Amino acid sequence: MKVLAFSHSMDLALELVSAGRELGDVSLLVTSDQEGRINEVKGAKEVLLCKGLDSGDQEGLVELISGLASDYEVVLLASDRRGRELVGQVAHRLGASSAVDVSSLSVEDGKLVVERMTFGGKAIAVEEMSLPAVISVQKGKFKPPEEGEPSVREVSAPSIERRVEVIERKEKPKVGVPLDKAEIVVAVGRGFRKKEDLKLAYELADVLGGVVGATRPVAADLKWMEEEVWIGISGVRIAPKLLIVVGASGQQQFAAGIMDSKVVVAVNTDSKAPIFEQADYGVVMDLYEFLPVLTKKLKEIKGG
Amino acid sequence: MDIAVLVKQSLDVQELRVDQDTGKIYIEDAPTKAGDIELNATEEAVRLKEKLGGKAIAIMLSTGGASGKRQKEAREALTRVLAMGLDGAVLIMGEGAEKGDTYVIAKALAEEIRDKFGLVLAAEGSEDNFSGLLPARLAAELGWPYVAYATAIEVEGDHVKVTRSLEDFEEVVRVKFPAVISVTQEINKPRVPKLVEIVKAKKKPLDQKDFSPPVEPKLTIRELKVPKVERKQIVIEGDVEEAAEKLIQALKEEGVL
Ligand SMILES: Cc1cc2nc3c(=O)[nH]c(=O)nc-3n(C[C@H](O)[C@H](O)[C@H](O)COP(=O)(O)OP(=O)(O)OC[C@H]3O[C@@H](n4cnc5c(N)ncnc54)[C@H](O)[C@@H]3O)c2cc1C
Ligand SMILES: Nc1ncnc2c1ncn2[C@@H]1O[C@H](COP(=O)(O)O)[C@@H](O)[C@H]1O
Numbered sequence: 136m137k138v139l140a141f142s143h144s145m146d147l148a149l150e151l152v153s154a155g156r157e158l159g160d161v162s163l164l165v166t167s168d169q170e171g172r173i174n175e176v177k178g179a180k181e182v183l184l185c186k187g188l189d190s191g192d193q194e195g196l197v198e199l200i201s202g203l204a205s206d207y208e209v210v211l212l213a214s215d216r217r218g219r220e221l222v223g224q225v226a227h228r229l230g231a232s233s234a235v236d237v238s239s240l241s242v243e244d245g246k247l248v249v250e251r252m253t254f255g256g257k258a259i260a261v262e263e264m265s266l267p268a269v270i271s272v273q274k275g276k277f278k279p280p281e282e283g284e285p286s287v288r289e290v291s292a293p294s295i296e297r298r299v300e301v302i303e304r305k306e307k308p309k310v311g312v313p314l315d316k317a318e319i320v321v322a323v324g325r326g327f328r329k330k331e332d333l334k335l336a337y338e339l340a341d342v343l344g345g346v347v348g349a350t351r352p353v354a355a356d357l358k359w360m361e362e363e364v365w366i367g368i369s370g371v372r373i374a375p376k377l378l379i380v381v382g383a384s385g386q387q388q389f390a391a392g393i394m395d396s397k398v399v400v401a402v403n404t405d406s407k408a409p410i411f412e413q414a415d416y417g418v419v420m421d422l423y424e425f426l427p428v429l430t431k432k433l434k435e436i437k438g439g
Numbered sequence: 440m441d442i443a444v445l446v447k448q449s450l451d452v453q454e455l456r457v458d459q460d461t462g463k464i465y466i467e468d469a470p471t472k473a474g475d476i477e478l479n480a481t482e483e484a485v486r487l488k489e490k491l492g493g494k495a496i497a498i499m500l501s502t503g504g505a506s507g508k509r510q511k512e513a514r515e516a517l518t519r520v521l522a523m524g525l526d527g528a529v530l531i532m533g534e535g536a537e538k539g540d541t542y543v544i545a546k547a548l549a550e551e552i553r554d555k556f557g558l559v560l561a562a563e564g565s566e567d568n569f570s571g572l573l574p575a576r577l578a579a580e581l582g583w584p585y586v587a588y589a590t591a592i593e594v595e596g597d598h599v600k601v602t603r604s605l606e607d608f609e610e611v612v613r614v615k616f617p618a619v620i621s622v623t624q625e626i627n628k629p630r631v632p633k634l635v636e637i638v639k640a641k642k643k644p645l646d647q648k649d650f651s652p653p654v655e656p657k658l659t660i661r662e663l664k665v666p667k668v669e670r671k672q673i674v675i676e677g678d679v680e681e682a683a684e685k686l687i688q689a690l691k692e693e694g695v696l
Contacts, residue, residue, distance in 0.1 A: 194584065197579075215605075215606050216587070216588055216604075216605050216606055217605055219570075219571050219587075220571070220575060220585070220587045220588075221575075222571075222572060222575065223541065223545075223570075223571065223572040223573070223574070223575025223576040223578075223579065224575045224576070224578060224579045224585060226542075226572070226576065226579075227542070227545060227575070227576040227579035227580055228579050230542075230657075231657065232540070232542065232657035232658045233541060233542070233572055233576070233657075233658070234570070234572075234658065235570045235571065235572060236570070248661070252666075253567065253568055253663070254450060254452050254455055254464070254567050254568075255452030255453075255455075255566070255567065255569070256452075256666075257452055257455055257457050257464070257665070257666075258457065258464055258663045258664065258665055258666070259663070259664045259665075259666055260660050260662075260663055260664075261660070261661045261662040261663075261664065262658055262659070262660055262661065263658065263659050263660075263661050264657065264658050265657045265658070268657075298584040298614060298615055298618075299584050299586060299612050299613070299614045300612060300613045300614070301610060301611070301612050302600075302611050302612065302613055303610065303611035304608050304609070304610050304611075305608055305609045305610075306607065306608045307606075307607055307608055307609065309607075319695075343696075351624070355604075355623070355624070355625045356624070356625055362604065362606070363606065363607075368569055369563070369564065369569065376695050377690065377693075377695040377696075386453060387452045387453050388452075388569075394666060394668050397693075397695065398690065398693050398695050399670060400686065400690070406674075409453075411672065411674070412670070412672060413668075413670060414670055414672065415670050415671040415672070415673065415693075416671070416673050416675055416686055416689055416690075417672065417673065417674045417675065418674075418675050418682050418686060419674065420679065420682060424679050425679055425682065425683065428679050428680060428683045429683045429686065429687075432683050432684065432687060433687065433696075436687070
């Protein structure tokens with residue numbers, strides 16, 4: 136089977152190569168801005184280098200990928216926002232089947248069989264897709280291959296009239312340790328009354344050697360933290376060995392992002408909050424009273 | 440210029456019961472509703488129509504089956520968005536729609552939208568499926584440009600300026616009508632309709648049409664599984680000091696400290 140792969144993020148592109156190898160030979164599309172990292176690509180059959188197209192050009196990408204795709208049975212894209220934006224457009228142009236955020240994939244009787252989370256994380260759907268298929272692969276599920284030098288073939292950029300013009304692009308501040316790689320996470324929710332109070336969470340994370348994440352409203356609505364740190368179905372999925380959820384109700388869309396955590400602790404004043412069903416240990420208390428005491432006691436044992 | 444707002448009849452995932460032991464998912468028992476982010480799309484449509492003139496209409500293709508209960512819920516969901524200030528609604532419903540994948544639904548919705556609207560607003564993802572596939576496919580079917588994840592939309596003559604939030608940066612793009620735009624939850628605060636508005640909404644035009652599949656689906660769901668997540672759900676009792684001690688003890692025993 137022939138697989139075409141592309142991601143705006145080179146790190147995710149390398150994961151896609153690995154996912155694609157479960158199905159067959161992988162051709163990885165690389166755009167002009169990614170050319171400098173070509174030598175990191177291992178395990179793909181070939182690299183298709185398009186020197187005339189920047190990965191910031193979504194319309195150009197839809198055109199280019201749809202054009203190249205006629206030689207392939209499966210197109211793999213990443214499940215970041217720009218990757219998912221492409222899936223439906225490319226699939227529809229090809230008259231292909233589509234799925235996003237796929238965690239496993241295989242071929243059975245000429246169909247692509249994939250698994251993905253649905254119903255806000257309450258179920259996993261096993262889907263049978265006709266070929267050709269366009270899918271995005273869940274982040275962090277596949278480890279980049281380490282061996283195998285691909286050949287490089289240049290492809291030309293499409294010439295189309297662009298209807299979407301990018302007039303400004305502002306980088307967001309980068310966070311330290313990525314949440315999905317952290318061993319210990321303290322997740323904060325709207326139970327915190329103001330931004331300054333997050334200090335309580337940072338102090339707890341510090342003594343544990345962990346990092347702080349948030350619910351979507353804390354990051355995206357209140358903008359108390361960078362958007363990279365929101366946990367859940369529309370944010371990051373985490374798998375730490377210890378997760379302490381503080382002042383978050385545990386709505387399904389958040390809960391979907393914490394399922395793979397090993398031990399979950401919840402601190403919430405409302406004993407009926409759904410987060411307690413998602414937790415191994417529940418503390419029904421005011422975070423403003425409980426966190427300082429917990430942090431102090433942990434300092435004592437960690438310190439001496 | 441008229442605006443179409445895409446409203447899906449989604450399962451209320453918060454209320455959906457699943458049984459981890461038997462793997463049963465109680466889909467029929469769960470209520471359905473318009474997705475939260477679709478209320479943001481509705482709010483944005485109501486605000487934009489003042490600047491663009493014309494009407495804003497909700498369009499729903501119900502995939503929940505054609506039972507009386509689902510039909511009632513679909514109409515209630517549409518009444519909810521009508522009460523926020525939309526001018527009318529179209530409900531497409533019928534046997535077979537529940538088998539429709541995004542390929543089928545996009546084709547069916549396009550028939551309702553082509554030549555009638557200049558702007559389509561959708562949510563970045565639906566409440567129960569959260570894929571964002573439908574608006575992207577619809578844009579491709581219509582041949583219109585697609586901009587996802589809008590956090591602000593400004594009208595400037597014959598085009599709109601859209602601010603969108605991506606993982607590592609924020610982008611401002613300019614796009615000409617007609618276009619398909621999906622919005623995020625952060626774009627606005629949806630108004631909460633007053634009782635009188637809900638009463639008035641019941642009198643607004645709600646046009647119900649029969650669904651007939653335009654094409655065969657490309658994807659079928661073979662099985663729905665319940666992920667096994669086992670949590671101990673132990674409540675730590677005592678005063679603040681005791682609770683902290685007990686928690687630390689438990690985490691030590693778990694080997695995570
Ligand atoms: C399609 C879709 C996708 C979404 N994706 C995500 C996502 O990826 N991630 C996400 O997080 N959300 C997501 N959401 C939003 C989600 O539904 C919830 O609205 C959100 O998770 C709630 O955030 P919260 O727990 O911080 O706030 P709330 O629900 O307001 O909860 C605050 C909690 O704090 C508790 N509390 C208050 N005061 C104290 C105190 N002093 N001490 C201790 N506890 C206190 C309260 O009892 C309450 O339980 C999504 C929604 C939709 C519709
Ligand atoms: N059957 C439908 N009827 C109307 N709008 C829909 C339908 N399915 C999806 N949409 C719209 O597309 C958005 C994204 O849905 P999804 O592709 O399922 O994530 C939804 O939030 C709606 O705005």
